[in-house]
Amino acid sequence: xxxxxxxxxxxxxxxxxxxxxxxxxxxxxxxxxxxxxxxxxxxxxxxxxxxxxxxxxxxxxxxxxxxxxxxxxxxxxxxxxxxxxxxx
Amino acid sequence: xxxxxxxxxxxxxxxxxxxxxxxxxxxxxxxxxxxxxxxxxxxxxxxxxxxxxxxxxxxxxxxxxxxxxxxxxxxxxxxxxxxxxxxxxxxxxxxxxxxxxxxxxxxxxxxxxxxxxxxxxxxxxxxxxxxxxxxxxxxxxxxxxxxxxxxxxxxxxxxxxxxxxxxxxxxxxxxxxxxxxxxxxxxxxxxxxxxxxxxxxxxxxxxxxxxxxxxxxxxxxxxxxxxxxxxxxxxxxxxxxxxxxxxxxxxxxxxxxxxxxxxxxxxxxxxxxxxxxxxxxxxxxxxxxxxxxxxxxxxxxxxxxxxxxxxxxxxxxxxxxxxxxxxxxxxxxxxxxxxxxxxxxxxxxxxxxxxxxxxxxxxxxxxxxxxxxxxxxxxxxxxxxxxxxxxxxxxxxxxxxxxxxxxxxxxxxxxxxxxxxxxxxxxxxxxxxxxxxxxxxxxxxxxxxxxxxxxxxxxxxxxxxxxxxxxxxxxxxxxxxxxxxxxxxxxxxxxxxxxxxxxxxxxxxxxxxxxxxxxxxxxxxxxxxxxxxxxxxxxxxxxxxxxxxxxxxxxxxxxxxxxxxxxxxxxxxxx
Numbered sequence: 001x002x003x004x005x006x007x008x009x010x011x012x013x014x015x016x017x018x019x020x021x022x023x024x025x026x027x028x029x030x031x032x033x034x035x036x037x038x039x040x041x042x043x044x045x046x047x048x049x050x051x052x053x054x055x056x057x058x059x060x061x062x063x064x065x066x067x068x069x070x071x072x073x074x075x076x077x078x079x080x081x082x083x084x085x086x087x088x
Numbered sequence: 089x090x091x092x093x094x095x096x097x098x099x100x101x102x103x104x105x106x107x108x109x110x111x112x113x114x115x116x117x118x119x120x121x122x123x124x125x126x127x128x129x130x131x132x133x134x135x136x137x138x139x140x141x142x143x144x145x146x147x148x149x150x151x152x153x154x155x156x157x158x159x160x161x162x163x164x165x166x167x168x169x170x171x172x173x174x175x176x177x178x179x180x181x182x183x184x185x186x187x188x189x190x191x192x193x194x195x196x197x198x199x200x201x202x203x204x205x206x207x208x209x210x211x212x213x214x215x216x217x218x219x220x221x222x223x224x225x226x227x228x229x230x231x232x233x234x235x236x237x238x239x240x241x242x243x244x245x246x247x248x249x250x251x252x253x254x255x256x257x258x259x260x261x262x263x264x265x266x267x268x269x270x271x272x273x274x275x276x277x278x279x280x281x282x283x284x285x286x287x288x289x290x291x292x293x294x295x296x297x298x299x300x301x302x303x304x305x306x307x308x309x310x311x312x313x314x315x316x317x318x319x320x321x322x323x324x325x326x327x328x329x330x331x332x333x334x335x336x337x338x339x340x341x342x343x344x345x346x347x348x349x350x351x352x353x354x355x356x357x358x359x360x361x362x363x364x365x366x367x368x369x370x371x372x373x374x375x376x377x378x379x380x381x382x383x384x385x386x387x388x389x390x391x392x393x394x395x396x397x398x399x400x401x402x403x404x405x406x407x408x409x410x411x412x413x414x415x416x417x418x419x420x421x422x423x424x425x426x427x428x429x430x431x432x433x434x435x436x437x438x439x440x441x442x443x444x445x446x447x448x449x450x451x452x453x454x455x456x457x458x459x460x461x462x463x464x465x466x467x468x469x470x471x472x473x474x475x476x477x478x479x480x481x482x483x484x485x486x487x488x489x490x491x492x493x494x495x496x497x498x499x500x501x502x503x504x505x506x507x508x509x510x511x512x513x514x515x516x517x518x519x520x521x522x523x524x525x526x527x528x529x530x531x532x533x534x535x536x537x538x539x540x541x542x543x544x545x546x547x548x549x550x551x552x553x554x555x556x557x558x559x560x561x562x563x564x565x566x567x568x569x570x571x572x573x574x575x576x577x578x579x580x581x582x583x584x585x586x587x588x589x590x591x592x593x594x595x596x597x598x599x600x601x602x603x604x605x606x607x608x609x610x611x612x613x614x615x616x617x618x619x620x621x622x623x624x625x626x627x628x629x630x631x632x633x634x635x636x637x638x639x640x641x642x643x644x645x646x647x648x649x650x651x652x653x654x655x656x657x658x659x660x661x662x663x
Contacts, residue, residue, distance in 0.1 A: 020165060046173050047169055051216055
C-alpha cells in the first residue's frame with residue numbers, strides 16, 4: 001500500500017467534472033484507490049463518492065492506492081491534480 | 089375547496105389544471121427475490137442501465153440542439169454517474185446479498201448517498217445530490233417500465249405538482265413553455281427549482297409536504313406565490329377573485345416599471361432616500377437600469393470567498409471603482425468585510441481555533457481589529473477608489489467606543505500612509521457604523537461624535553436582541569422583526585441620531601417588507617436600502633403611504649406589548 005498527500009490547486013476545487021476525471025482515471029487500474037479528507041474516506045472510482053468530499057481549493061487530500069498497479073495508479077491520479085484538471 | 093400553506097418561492101398567481109409529475113422513487117416496495125431468480129434480477133437491472141444509457145444519449149443530442157454545449161455537459165456528468173460503481177457494482181451486490189428486488193436495492197443505495205450529501209455544508213456540492221437522483225430516477229423508471237409523459241411534451245398549459253423537481257425537469261419546462269406554475273412537496277426559497285422559477289417568472293409554492301399525493305392530474309388549482317399558499321378545487325367565486333387579483337398584479341408589474349426615476353416620496357410629500365444593496369460588482373449594470381439613487385450597503389464579503397489568500401488592494405480597487413462609477417452622482421456605502429474566523433483560516437491566517445458559536449464570536453470589525461493589516465488594505469482600496477467622491481465607509485459588528493476609536497486611528501494611519509505615497513484624496517469619505525448589536529444602539533449617543541451616519545442591519549439586530557438564531561429550527565419561530573423590543577430599539581436609534589443631526593438608514597430585510605416600510609419611514613428613518621429586485625416594489629410602498637398618518641401610528645405601536653398586536657395594527661392600516 002502506498003499513499004500521498006496532495007493539495008488542491010485548481011480554482012474551482014473538485015466539482016463534477018474533476019470528480020468525473022478522477023473516477024474515470026481510477027477505473028483504468030485494478031488496484032483499490034481511496035481518497036481521504038478530514039477522516040472521510042471514499043472510493044476514487046466512484047464519481048459520487050469523490051463529489052461528497054466537497055473538496056475546495058486549498059484543501060489537502062490523501063490518496064491511498066493498494067494493489068498490483070498501485071504505483072502507476074497513484075501517479076496517474078496525482079497528475080490530474082497537478083494539471084489542475086485541465087481547467088482553463 | 090382546500091387551502092394549503094407552503095413557502096412562497098416565486099411571486100405571482102397561476103390558475104390551471106394540475107399535472108402530477110410522478111416520483112418513481114418514493115413508493116418503492118421491497119420484494120423478496122428467491123435465490124434462483126437473483127441472476128435474472130441482476131440482468132434486469134443491467135438492462136435498465138443500458139436503456140438509461142440510450143435515453144441519456146438521445147436527451148444529450150436534444151439538449152445540445154436546443155440549449156447548447158454547457159447544458160449538454162450536465163448530461164455527460166449524468167453518464168458518469170450511471171457508470172459509478174456505487175450503482176453498477178453496489179446495487180447487484182445488495183440484490184444478491186439480501187435477496188431483494190433491484191428497485192429497492194437502488195433506492196437504498198441512493199438514500200445512503202443522500203445522507204452523505206446532506207452532511208456537506210457547501211451549498212454547491214450539496215445541491216449536486218439532485219444530479220444523482222435525476223439519474224437514479226431515470227433508472228427506476230426504466231426498471232418499472234413505466235411510460236411517462238415528458239414535461240417537454242406537454243400539450244396544454246398546466247400547473248406542475250411534484251414531490252421534487254430535478255435539474256433535467258427544469259430543462260424540459262423551459263423547452264415546453266406550457267408551465268403556468270409549480271407546487272412541490274419539498275423545497276425552500278433557495279432551492280434550485282425556486283431560483284429557476286424566479287428567473288423564469290413562474291409562480292411557485294414549495295414545501296407543501298404531501299401535496300403531490302393529495303392531487304391527481306386534471307384537478308383545478310390556484311398557486312398563490314404572493315402569500316405562499318395553494319387552493320385545491322377552488323369554488324367559481326374564488327377563481328373569479330383570483331383572476332381579478334392576477335390582472336391587478338399584472339398591471340402592478342407594469343406600474344412598478346413606471347416608477348423608475350421617480351423620487352421615493354410619500355403621498356404627503358415626505359422624501360426619503362431609497363438605495364440598493366449590492367453583493368458583487370456584477371450588480372452595477374442593474375443599478376443603472378433601475379435608476380437606483382445609489383448603494384446603501386455594498387457587501388464586500390464576496391471578495392474574500394473561494395480563495396486561499398487575502399484579496400490585494402489592486403483587486404479591491406477594481407471592484408469598488410466599478411460600482412462607484414456605475415452611479416457616479418449617488419452615494420456608494422461600502423461596508424468593510426464581515427468575515428468570520430473560519431473564513432480567515434481559509435485565507436491563510438493561522439492560529440485560529442473553531443468557535444462554538446461563531447455568530448457571537450470572531451467576526452466583522454472584531455476580526456479586522458485583531459488583524460489590522462486586513463482592515464488597512466481594505467480601507468486603502470476604498471480611499472483610492474473614491475475618484476467620484478461618492479463613497480462612504482461603514483463598519484460592521486461594532487459594539488463599543490473603544491472599537492470605534494481603534495478603527496478611526498487605523499483609518500488615520502492609512503490616510504497618512506497614502507499621503508506619504510503621494511496619493512491626494514479628492515474628498516474625505518463619510519464614516520459610519522452598522523447598528524446590529526443592541527449595545528451599539530443603547531450607547532449610540534457616545535458614538536455619534538465620531539461618525540457621520542448609522543445604518544441599522546435589522547437581520548442581525550433582531551437576532552441579537554431576541555437571542556434567536558434564525559437557522560436553528562427549534563427557535564426560528566421566535567425570530568420576529570415586529571417584536572416590540574426591536575421597534576423600540578429602532579426608535580431609540582432614530583431619536584438619538586437625529587438629535588445630533590445624523591441620518592439613519594435601514595438595510596436589513598425589514599427595509600423591503602411592505603408592512604415594515606411605512607413603520608420605518610413613520611419612525612423617521614431617512615434611508616432604506618433594499619435588494620435590487622425589490623427596489624421598485626419598495627418605492628411603490630413608500631409612494632403610497634402617508635407620512636403624517638404613519639408617524640402617529642408608529643408612536644402608538646411603540647406602546648404595544650406584543651408582536652401580534654403590532655402586526656394586526658399595521659395590517660389594518662396598510663390595506
